[in-house]
Amino acid sequence: MAEEEHPEVLPEVKEEAAPGEIHPFDPTKKKKKKKVRVAEEEDLEAVDKVTEKVDSLALTSTAGDGIDSSFAGMKKKKKKKPVEGEFEEENGETIAEVNGGEAAEDEDEEEEAEGIVLEARFPWEGTDRDYKYEELLGRVFNILRENNPELAGEKRRTIMRPPQVLREGTKKTVFVNFMDLCKTMHRQPEHVMAFLLAELGTSGSLDGQQRLVVKGRFAPKNFEGILRRYVNEYVMCNGCKSPDTILSKENRLFFLRCEQCGCSRSVAQIKAGFVARVGRRKTTT
Amino acid sequence: MSDLDIQIPGAFDPFAEANAEDSGAGSKDYVHVRVQQRNGRKSLTTVQGLKKEFNYNKILKDFKKEFCCNGTVVQDPELGQVIQLQGDQRKNVSQFLVQAGVVKKDLIKIHGF
Numbered sequence A: 001m002a003e004e005e006h007p008e009v010l011p012e013v014k015e016e017a018a019p020g021e022i023h024p025f026d027p028t029k030k031k032k033k034k035k036v037r038v039a040e041e042e043d044l045e046a047v048d049k050v051t052e053k054v055d056s057l058a059l060t061s062t063a064g065d066g067i068d069s070s071f072a073g074m075k076k077k078k079k080k081k082p083v084e085g086e087f088e089e090e091n092g093e094t095i096a097e098v099n100g101g102e103a104a105e106d107e108d109e110e111e112e113a114e115g116i117v118l119e120a121r122f123p124w125e126g127t128d129r130d131y132k133y134e135e136l137l138g139r140v141f142n143i144l145r146e147n148n149p150e151l152a153g154e155k156r157r158t159i160m161r162p163p164q165v166l167r168e169g170t171k172k173t174v175f176v177n178f179m180d181l182c183k184t185m186h187r188q189p190e191h192v193m194a195f196l197l198a199e200l201g202t203s204g205s206l207d208g209q210q211r212l213v214v215k216g217r218f219a220p221k222n223f224e225g226i227l228r229r230y231v232n233e234y235v236m237c238n239g240c241k242s243p244d245t246i247l248s249k250e251n252r253l254f255f256l257r258c259e260q261c262g263c264s265r266s267v268a269q270i271k272a273g274f275v276a277r278v279g280r281r282k283t284t285t
Numbered sequence B: 001m002s003d004l005d006i007q008i009p010g011a012f013d014p015f016a017e018a019n020a021e022d023s024g025a026g027s028k029d030y031v032h033v034r035v036q037q038r039n040g041r042k043s044l045t046t047v048q049g050l051k052k053e054f055n056y057n058k059i060l061k062d063f064k065k066e067f068c069c070n071g072t073v074v075q076d077p078e079l080g081q082v083i084q085l086q087g088d089q090r091k092n093v094s095q096f097l098v099q100a101g102v103v104k105k106d107l108i109k110i111h112g113f
Ligand SMILES: [Zn+2]
Pocket: A237, A238, A239, A240, A241, A242, A258, A259, A260, A261, A262, A263
C-alpha cells in the first residue's frame, strides 16, 4: 500500500517545491534546520500520526468510492503539505550527510537562502504568485487543527488493515485477519462472510484459528475491493459518513442506525443470487 | 414498507421474506452481473435479472458475437433464466446492455472482486 501512496505524493512534492523558496532549504545543515523544525514540530507531530495511519489504511488507498471520499478525502488534502515538509527534511538530512564535502560550497547559498527559509511558513511567501487552492486549503486545515481539532475531522478514525491473504494449496485462499477486520467494522463475522462469499461467488468457512478459508484464488486487493463495498453498504452512515453504526434486524429487514447523527436506513439483504455450477458436469441443475 | 406495518410483530409470516425482498433497499429490478472463478485462470460471467420480456437467446447471441465467447441460457428454478458467458465479461456486458438500451446504467449491479 505504501508503495502505491508514494508515487502519488512524490510528484507533488517536486512540483510544489520547485516554484517556492523551499528548494534551497534542502542543502542546509542540521543545525539550521532545527530552528525551522521547532516551528513546524507541532504541526508535524499531529500530522505524522495522520500520515502513518494513512499508510496502514487499506480501504482508502486505491481510487474509489465512498469510504475514500469520507475517510481519505479530507485526509489527502491535509496530508499533502505536511508530508512535503517531512520529505524535505528527509532530503535535507540525507543530502547533508552524503554531501559532507560539498557542504562548504553550499554554505554560501545557504546564507542567502536562509533569510527566506526561516520565514517561509507558507510556500507562497516571498513571491508575487497567486496562492494555490491546495495551499490555502492546507493553511485553513492547519489553523483549524490548532484551534478546533474536532472540526478538522480529526475524530477517531476507523483504520482498516489491509487484508492478509495466504494460499492454501492451489485452490483455496486463506483470509488471515478476517476476524480483526470484522472487529474493526463492528460487524458479525457471519454477516461479513456472507457478503464476501456472495460477492466472490464461491464457498468458504472459518477454520480453527478463525481465519476465513475460501475456495478459489484471490488476491488481497480482491478482498479489499469487496470490503470497501461492504463498508459502504453496511457500515458507513450515508448522512455523516461515520462508521460508528449499528446494524440490526427488525421485521426481517436489516437497518443501519448511525450512532453519530442518529439517522437510519434500510440496507439490502445479502443475496448470493445465481450461482452457476462450476466443476463436475454430472451434477447439473 | 407499508406491507410491514400490517404485520403483527412476532407472528410468523411465511411471506415475510418475499415481502422483505420487495421492500428492502436495493430491490429495484437490478440486473446482477457476477463473476465466478473456475479452475485455473478461467472464469464465468452470469447475467441475472433481465426483464422477462426480452428474448434471452437473442441477447445471448449478440453477447456471444460481440465478446467472442461462448455462453448459454440457464433455467434456474427460482431466478428464472440466467445468461452464462465464458470468461470475465462483466465490463463488456454492462457496456453492451447500456449501449443497446436494454437496461439503464444505474440498474446494473456488478458483483465480484
Ligand atoms: Zn450519521
